Amino acid sequence: MQRRLEMNLTQAEAARRAGRSLDTWRKWEADPSSVGEESRRRCSAVLRLEVHEVPVGSDxxxxxxxxxxxxxxxxxxxxxxxxxxxxxxxxxxxxxxxxxxxxxxxxxxxxxxxxxxxxxxxxxxxxxxxxxxxxxxxxxxxxxxxxxxxxxxxxxxxxxxxxxxxxxxxxxxxxxxxxxxxxxxxxxxxxxxxxxxxxxxxxxxxxxxxxxxxxxxxxxxxxxxxxxxxxxxxxxxxxxxxxxxxxxxxxxxxxxxxxxxxxxxxx
Structure with a gap:
């Protein structure tokens, strides 16, 4: 969440950029493992996080x-x-x-x-x-x-x-x-x-x-x-x-x- 706030993004805007629903974004912020691997990848891409910062499966x-x-x-x-x-x-x-x-x-x-x-x-x-x-x-x-x-x-x-x-x-x-x-x-x-x-x-x-x-x-x-x-x-x-x-x-x-x-x- 801290990274999103630093980028001046609301949850809704971040979800839109990730191509995921607002509910999916909120789940990802609370617990990355609670959503699928592609959602984790897309959400992390929006915040420009390094791969090791978000648990993912296959790229x-x-x-x-x-x-x-x-x-x-x-x-x-x-x-x-x-x-x-x-x-x-x-x-x-x-x-x-x-x-x-x-x-x-x-x-x-x-x-x-x-x-x-x-x-x-x-x-x-x-x-x-x-x-x-x-x-x-x-x-x-x-x-x-x-x-x-x-x-x-x-x-x-x-x-x-x-x-x-x-x-x-x-x-x-x-x-x-x-x-x-x-x-x-x-x-x-x-x-x-x-x-x-x-x-x-x-x-x-x-x-x-x-x-x-x-x-x-x-x-x-x-x-x-x-x-x-x-x-x-x-x-x-x-x-x-x-x-x-x-x-x-x-x-x-x-x-x-x-x-x-x-x-x-x-x-």
């Missing part, structure tokens, strides 16, 4: 290096930052709003990054917000295991959330790199002469954006994140926000063939 950095260390377009630190941002939205911002909606939902992350017409249709729907929080948790755990939303079928909101989390994580990771120190840094690397092997460094996010654009299953996933996008109205007509949590409709080949033969139905 969380090892996890991200194993899953993303050889990835050419995203570094382990970038993957970690995105996971942390998703956890912050799930554990803190959305969860606290669902329990006590004292402010408009459009002011809460990640919804503050959505263009306003989206949130005008959502209103103050707590069930929808809770569903989004659950998707944040799912995506964060999948990233830890080396899977991105574009790697498997999923609801539209998953790719929207990944895009929003990437933008937000880039912002705070560049402002305060110490928040991603639990994961080893990586510099840009190139292969030998004539070798096209390439891996981005921590400071370059453009390759991740380009790769995700190319591989996304929902090619319009970024429309809600673009301010005053003229194509957004058509998207909202065809796919209202309250359907964004729905699983994708992908009929089996026989059903698809049957539908294609029905009058007025395109295959």
């Amino acid at each position: 969380v950095g090892d996890l991200y290096v194993r899953t993303w260390g050889e990835c050419p377009f995203m570094t382990p630190r970038q993957a970690y930052a995105i996971s942390v941002q998703l956890d912050v939205w799930n554990d803190i911002e959305i969860s606290e709003w669902v329990q006590s909606p004292d402010e408009p939902l459009y002011t809460v992350g990640p919804f503050e990054s959505f263009d306003l017409p989206v949130m005008m249709l959502v209103g103050e729907n707590r069930a929808w917000a809770a569903g989004v929080a659950q998707r944040c948790a799912v995506i964060a755990r999948e990233i830890e295991s080396g899977v991105l939303p574009c790697d498997r079928p999923g609801p539209y909101i998953d790719e929207v959330l990944f895009g929003a989390a990437s933008n937000a994580a880039r912002g705070w990771a560049e402002i305060d790199p110490s928040l991603v120190e639990p994961v080893p840094a990586r510099e840009e690397t190139r292969g030998d002469a004539g070798d096209d092997e390439y891996r981005v460094g921590d400071d370059y996010w453009g390759e991740l954006y380009d790769e995700f654009d190319d591989r996304s299953r929902w090619t319009d996933y970024d429309y809600p994140l673009l301010k005053d996008n003229p194509a957004l109205r058509h998207l909202l007509d065809e796919r209202p926000p309250l359907t964004w949590l729905d699983p994708p409709f992908d009929p089996d080949p026989d059903l698809r063939a049957l539908l294609s033969m029905m009058p007025g139905v395109e295959g």
Whole structure:
């Protein structure tokens, strides 16, 4: 607690930076062994404590290096930052709003990054917000295991959330790199002469954006994140926000063939 006070951090702000709930932070301050090893690592990272000062098991950095260390377009630190941002939205911002909606939902992350017409249709729907929080948790755990939303079928909101989390994580990771120190840094690397092997460094996010654009299953996933996008109205007509949590409709080949033969139905 002394270290947190020296840094002029409230428990709520420290918990937000750690990507953990306020309750988890309070438990960690009272007894570090009462929370999981990843929570211990994240809480200690916020206060910039040395590893020996907080009891931990395996290094969380090892996890991200194993899953993303050889990835050419995203570094382990970038993957970690995105996971942390998703956890912050799930554990803190959305969860606290669902329990006590004292402010408009459009002011809460990640919804503050959505263009306003989206949130005008959502209103103050707590069930929808809770569903989004659950998707944040799912995506964060999948990233830890080396899977991105574009790697498997999923609801539209998953790719929207990944895009929003990437933008937000880039912002705070560049402002305060110490928040991603639990994961080893990586510099840009190139292969030998004539070798096209390439891996981005921590400071370059453009390759991740380009790769995700190319591989996304929902090619319009970024429309809600673009301010005053003229194509957004058509998207909202065809796919209202309250359907964004729905699983994708992908009929089996026989059903698809049957539908294609029905009058007025395109295959």
